[in-house]
Amino acid sequence: MIYVVLFFLGFSLLLYVLLAGADFGAGIVELFSSKKNQLITKKTAYRVMGPVWEANHIWIIIMIVILWVGFPTFYNVLIISLHIPLTLMLLGITLRGVAFVFRHYDAYKDQSQILYDWMFKISSLFTPIFLGTVFGSLLSGEISLYSKESIQSFNVLYIQGWFNGFSILVGFFFAALCAFLSSILLIGESEVMHQKVYIKKALIATITVVLIGFITLTYGFINTVPFVTAFISNELSVLPVITSGFLLYPLWISIKRGMRIYSRFFAGLQVVLILLAAVSPIFPDLIFTTSTPISILENIAPDSTISVLGISLIIGGSIILPGLFHLLKSFKMIKILDR
Numbered sequence: 449m450i451y452v453v454l455f456f457l458g459f460s461l462l463l464y465v466l467l468a469g470a471d472f473g474a475g476i477v478e479l480f481s482s483k484k485n486q487l488i489t490k491k492t493a494y495r496v497m498g499p500v501w502e503a504n505h506i507w508i509i510i511m512i513v514i515l516w517v518g519f520p521t522f523y524n525v526l527i528i529s530l531h532i533p534l535t536l537m538l539l540g541i542t543l544r545g546v547a548f549v550f551r552h553y554d555a556y557k558d559q560s561q562i563l564y565d566w567m568f569k570i571s572s573l574f575t576p577i578f579l580g581t582v583f584g585s586l587l588s589g590e591i592s593l594y595s596k597e598s599i600q601s602f603n604v605l606y607i608q609g610w611f612n613g614f615s616i617l618v619g620f621f622f623a624a625l626c627a628f629l630s631s632i633l634l635i636g637e638s639e640v641m642h643q644k645v646y647i648k649k650a651l652i653a654t655i656t657v658v659l660i661g662f663i664t665l666t667y668g669f670i671n672t673v674p675f676v677t678a679f680i681s682n683e684l685s686v687l688p689v690i691t692s693g694f695l696l697y698p699l700w701i702s703i704k705r706g707m708r709i710y711s712r713f714f715a716g717l718q719v720v721l722i723l724l725a726a727v728s729p730i731f732p733d734l735i736f737t738t739s740t741p742i743s744i745l746e747n748i749a750p751d752s753t754i755s756v757l758g759i760s761l762i763i764g765g766s767i768i769l770p771g772l773f774h775l776l777k778s779f780k781m782i783k784i785l786d787r
Contacts, residue, residue: 449758450748456761457514458727464507465719466629469622471497471504473630475544475572476623477649488642489634490565494552496637503772505541510761518757521747525735526582529591533578533610540575543567576626577619584618585610587675587726589736614673617664624660625719628653632715636708643706650703650711658696674736682729688721695721 474493478486515523527534544567551564585591591609592600609615631650638646668676679685699714727734733741748754 449751449755450745452758453514453518453754453761456765457511458723460507460510460514462720462723464504464511465625465723466716468504468507469576469626469719470629470633472544472572472576472623473626473628474634475569476576476627477630477634477646479569479573480627481645481649485645486565488638488645490551492634492638492642493630496633503775506768514757514761518749518754519744520749522735522742522744525591525593525737525742526586529593529606529609530582530585532606533582533585537575537578537582540571540578544571544575547571573623576623577616579619580622581610581615581619583622584615585612586735587618587673587730588612588614589674589738590615591735591737593737593739614664614668614671614676617660617667621657621660621664624653624656625722628657629715629719632703632711635703635706635711647703647706651700654696654700654703674741675730678729679725685725685729688725688728692718692721692725 474489474497478489478493481489512523515526547564547567551561551568588609590612592604594600594605628650631646631653634646635643635650665676665679667673669680695714695717699711699718702710702714730736730741732743732745734744735742749757
């Protein structure tokens with residue numbers, strides 16, 4: 449049953465990156481657009497994501513519950529050592545949600561709309577940066593665990609674990625990935641006269657993701673980040689990277705031609721390959737601290753708890769996934785089913 453739980457954990461992570469990533473990316477695309485294109489993006493993103501944007505965060509809630517119930521040691525390190533970037537991330541999600549609602553549903557339109565617009569755009573950028581920073585912190589080898597035997601400063605325990613070059617670069621990489629996903633989504637959702645705008649943005653975002661990814665790995669290699677060392681020396685990570693490199697060509701062609709189905713397919717495949725390359729060479733050691741790696745399978749919950757959790761996820765998944773599929777199809781977000 450432990451493999452069922454791990455499957456739902458990984459599947460929830462994938463869906464959150466894809467769906468919430470495209471959601472965050474809409475604000476990033478809007479932020480880095482001209483005033484004319486900002487208005488177009490604002491209207492298009494609201495029409496497409498407005499009915500479903502709240503559903504995106506269900507996946508991060510599922511991940512938190514799985515870690516809390518099934519993997520308490522891993523959860524404790526994550527929630528204690530990285531409570532600052534996690535709090536900032538939650539603040540960003542809250543501000544973004546408030547801005548999203550008020551800039552569309554506020555009955556009185558005045559100068560406050562400018563504030564809501566900027567709240568939405570800035571929080572759309574910084575929220576995925578902090579989210580990516582949290583993930584990068586787990587791999588950076590900079591997290592220091594509390595020890596009764598030695599006196600450690602607040603900075604050592606709660607700042608340096610995430611406020612370092614590698615973690616921040618991973619944060620910017622995830623933000624670029626969000627813009628990449630959203631740009632591709634908007635190609636197929638915008639009017640024909642506006643598609644060229646998002647095709648150009650998708651191409652720029654693709655180049656940005658590749659460049660930041662290369663810079664991040666180079667920085668990690670120069671500074672001997674534990675994850676990068678394991679990444680380079682492991683065949684399981686090399687294969688997804690090589691495959692991803694080959695698939696950049698059909699992705700690029702599908703974007704340039706405005707092919708909404710194929711561009712989304714290859715973009716989603718790139719995300720899958722990125723996650724495989726990041727997790728496969730180090731699993732189950734998903735946290736690198738200054739002393740020793742921490743396995744997600746270390747001190748897990750009792751078998752009885754894992755069994756109940758696995759059964760609950762199967763039952764819940766059988767209800768949630770068809771409902772989500774119907775929701776996305778109802779608002780025509782699954783284009784492959786359209787004629």
